[in-house]
Amino acid sequence: MDCVVTGGNVKVLAKAIHSLSRIGDELYVEPQEDGLALRSVNSSRSAYACFLFAPLFFSRYTVPGGHTFRCKMAIKSVQAVFRSLASLEKTVEKCHIELDEQKNRLTFTLHCKHGLLKTHNLSFQDSESLQAVFDKDSYANVFRSHPRLLVDTVVHFPPSLEEVTVSVSDERMWVRNHVEEEDQSKAMLTELCLASDEFDHFAVQTHNSVTFCLKELRGLLVFAESTGLPISMYFDEPGSPVVLSVTDSVLEGNFVLATLSDDPNKRKNNSRRAHTPPPPPDDFMNDDIDAYLIAMDTSIAPGPSATGPPTTPLAASTCSKQPAAANHRTRLYSEEEEEEEEEETADSAGPPNKKFCSLFFGSVLPPSSQMTTQPVTSQEVLASDSEDDEQ
Amino acid sequence: MPLSTQSQADDEQYVLVASMDNARNLSNILKAITFKDHAIFSATPNGLKVTVEDSKCLQANAFIQAEIFQEFTIKEDLVGFQVNLTVLLDCLSIFGGSTVPGVSTALRMCYKGYGYPLTLFLEEGGVVTVCKINTQEPEEPIDFEFCSNNVTNKVILLSESLKEAFSELDMTSEVLQITMSPSQPYFRLSTFGNSGNAHYDYPKDSEMMELFKCTKTQTNRYKMSLLKPSTKALALSCKVSVRTDIRGFLSLQYLVRNDDGQICFVEYYCCPDEEVEEE
Known part of the structure; x- marks a missing residue:
């Protein structure tokens, strides 16, 4: 990837990164054909954010065709590139972002006033794609x-x-x-x-x-x-x-x-519904059947962005194939299932759902080892299939 | 006035008497070198030099010329003593160190000689405080043997441009690497932190570059922890001169303008961290 941001757009980019830093600790970078996607998710996976900057946002935007590249890095280190946000508009004339896959580094070059050149070479990790599925x-x-x-x-x-x-x-x-x-x-x-x-x-x-x-x-x-x-x-x-x-x-x-579900009766009913038949206890992937609303796309194939405006998101469309009502009734309760499995005899109203933790894709995200070894083709499909089986 | 009631006879016992209308002119510049408690004071007829050192690798000097003082009387060629700088600074701002224009603390600093305390008379709004700070055996400041004949590279920058760089420096980096070269990249500051490395390049023809005199490509690393205190001096200054000598020793000279528009100098010397292979 090789792109150039100029003028006021540098500040827009910087502000976007700063607002993503309110979500999570890591920045997921994915140069796509339809623009540069920057994403973040919080540790409990109850909040997700994505910015997609179209090629026109940049004064130059080139992505290598043929294969998809994704990486993640500490969002703090990217924030450091744009540390003096207040003076950014006045000092930075041009920002050049270059991804060197061979050297495994993402280079931000800021061309500042008075000829000052700031170069930040950031190391990154390869990453799975981070994709929230919502419609x-x-x-x-x-x-x-x-x-x-x-x-x-x-x-x-x-x-x-x-x-x-x-x-x-x-x-x-x-x-x-x-x-x-x-x-x-x-x-x-x-x-x-x-x-x-x-x-x-x-x-x-x-x-x-x-x-x-x-x-x-x-x-x-x-x-x-x-x-x-x-x-x-x-x-x-x-x-x-x-x-x-x-x-x-x-x-x-x-x-x-994520939003709180504060109606205990409804929740109880819903979870009951989701519990017939009870999921096999050890099947990790089955755990996520209900949590498809936002799901991690672990497939290597370039998944269309659920947030990208130009295309109908594949994931979203997968969801919308099912009746919307079912969507609403059964979403989200993967966590509760787990908990209820543990304490089957617990309070019939279910555990207090105060925290938003793992509401969406807590259990959807396999541990990283599993992530790479397990040949998951498409989680959305898996999710909807099992959903169909259940109902 | 209380400060003038000092009798002539009293004054005669002192080997050093220095007074100024605004104690902030002294305290500000001393703050630029406050990173250790012990400060060596050496007074000569030219003025006052205050030295602070750390780990035998870093030395900071503040020069306050005799002209900065309204009165500067010295009876010997050299008067030396050592005091606790933190205590001295606390005393100088004993009236709160107000920055309101028109309100200032007048200072009269007297020293009787070896074994005597440093006596400060501070007056603000008719109230006088007398502080006596015990002096210590003066140590010999380290001679870094930084001689202008051995300087290989020198640049003078407007502090403004370095302030930005220093405020953004990646503090997870253990060292700050300074490259000076007659060719590209001319003047470069580099850090090597947890998340990667960063370089700040100043072209030699930048408006921020007042002087560029580099004869040889030199890359040296300096401990970030040692250089950190120098940012206090940088913040006060309007210009900074960066020099390195053959051995890679670093000299940073800051030109500081005080409240009254007078000029003082603060200087930092720093040993290089290790030899770096030249590329």
């Missing part, structure tokens, strides 16, 4: 607004607050701090109400409320605010991920965040 277009509730609206909303919550709950009606959106049940007596509740006319687009089909982590949203807001791009929010029912995205003609960013 935001099928979501019931869609909103779009200028980032300012969300920034002004989020600013009222303390930095220590982990999660917010977003509820919608036909005319309004409420954003409030999420407080766990046991803390409710002590906690202060903050709720903001946004009228639909504050949004550029406000489409509600189901009156739902979802709870998700604020940290990642803040990360995206920093990016959206600096680029001035409107933020779109897509969500469905509790438990299904919320998708936040920014798009313009040369880039697309998608943040997929």
